[in-house]
Amino acid sequence: MTILTDENYVDIAEKAILKLERNTRNRKNPDAFFLTTSKLRNLLSLTSTLFDESKVKEYDALLDRIAYLRVQFVYQAGREIAVKDLIEKAQILEALKEIKDRETLQRFCRYMEALVAYFKFYGGKD
Template identity: 40%
Template sequence: MNREDIKINFSKKSYVDSASNVMKYYQSIGFKVPSGKRSENLTNTQLRNFLAITSSIYNIVMSQGPEAVRDKLLYFKIHLIYQAGRNVAVKDFVELSKLPAITEKVLSKLDDDDAKEYVICLCRYMEALVAYFKYYGGKD
């Protein structure tokens, strides 16, 4: 699978396929991202750290509504960027999955009537990424 062939369509109908395609790509490269003379692995722990944040976001949006998650979404975006700066494999994953751009889109929709659906979709996309990582053989 070529990286250029991966299209991320963020919607309720396509987030599962998008997550599958991202992880199929990583499976095809052995979950290793080149970094100079060596490579860095994308790991379950790295992804689960992101999942923990989106799980918290999901719980808040379900109990308090979409406006209550604005700060948590901003934190999630910053956490993605920070971790991407620390690790080449995470940076590659963050860029390929389009998580910062998707988070920004969700933030822009928080005042809309369907804001809750956007937040839930982001959380489920992250969950699908972790699920497909394990399904396609990703390890720690």
């Protein structure tokens, strides 16, 4: 599956969020995600700056930043199992490898926004 060339990337984001692990041991809310909104927003903030830069800079000037973004996602996944769950189920690393030009870079950033939106919609909290 190619996320960034699929017109249904928003639907793909929704399905990924629905697959995330839930904290069934949480007595107050047994349907709560292990992942928190703040952790997800930290990932989104990494992409937001890149999206803004993609509007004014040439794609080639952003290649190093895109590679660093991939490293940051891997690092965050290694630190937190809930982040790793998101990265695997949302196929974020695969999507990062699909970035080939400005259009697919911006599509990736919108995919990340869709993940955050569906996370909040389905009850994601801090």
